[in-house]
Amino acid sequence: MRHTILLAALLAVAADAPKKVLLVGSAPDTHPAKTHEYMAGVELLANCLKTVPGVEPTVVKADAKWADGPELIGRADGVVIFLTEGAKWVSADAKRLEAFRAFAARGGGLVCLHWGMGTRDIAPVDAFVALFGGCHGGPDRKYKFTDAAVAVTDLKHPITAGVKDFEVRDEFYFRLHFPEDGGAKPILAATLDGKPETVAWAWERPAGGRSFGFSGLHYHDNWKRVEYRRVVTQGVLWALKLPVPEGGLALELPTADYELGKK
Helix, strand or coil, X not given: CHHHHHHHHHHHHHHCCCEEEEEEECCCCCCCCCEXXXXXXXXXXXXXXXXXXXXXXXEEECCCCCCCHHHHHHHCCEEXXXXXXXXXXXXXXXXXXHHHHXXXXXXXXXXXXXXXXXECCCCCHHHXXXXXXXXXXXXXXXXXXXXXXXXXXXXXXXXXCCCCCEEEEEEEEECCECCCCCCEEEEEEEEEXXXXXXXXXXXXXXXXXXXXXXXXXXXXXXXXXXXXXXXXXXXXXXHCCCCCCCCCCCCCCCHHHHCCCCC
């Protein structure tokens, strides 16, 4: 019955103007094949979102200057970034940073994934945290390639619907920079160097709007895990202020959707 009610709610949303989600990727960087596969990742996330009524995903490749970026951001309800050194990229162009700030000011949903929350330099950290709620940045940033036990730190949060504790091999960023007000809520914690570390968070921004981040997804194959697909897709829905079914989204995709080089 509850699933029926949630589906009815989603269909009601779909009857209105759909929520437009801009999925921003970039070309592969210097990492090995099957890692940091940004465009394949945002295409796969778009396929997940297409299963949800009332959501209209658009995939863009934001290499070079991405001159049309501010206009595209201005038309979106949600923006997901999964690209090289995303925290640096956001601040690299003054018009782009201004567009993100205006987007956040009107309550848009913001999501960052893996290196999309990153910067080698410390300078862009504060501006990024003010938008996305978390950042992997500066010379003291921590990361680890490992087989990790991942715990759901809030079983009642919509983002973790249908997700239980699991084990996975990934490169996790940790000891991230978060807002000083402590408002970023841990969603997932991985045991790294013997202690639980936040690797996913949800943040209700003080000025309105929501931000979500997940530091995993180094390996493209981890999209095959339903836990990953649910956490990321449901994180986008939460950032858009859309309902999530209590048992989580099914998100069963064709095998070909996970394969590289098919598009």
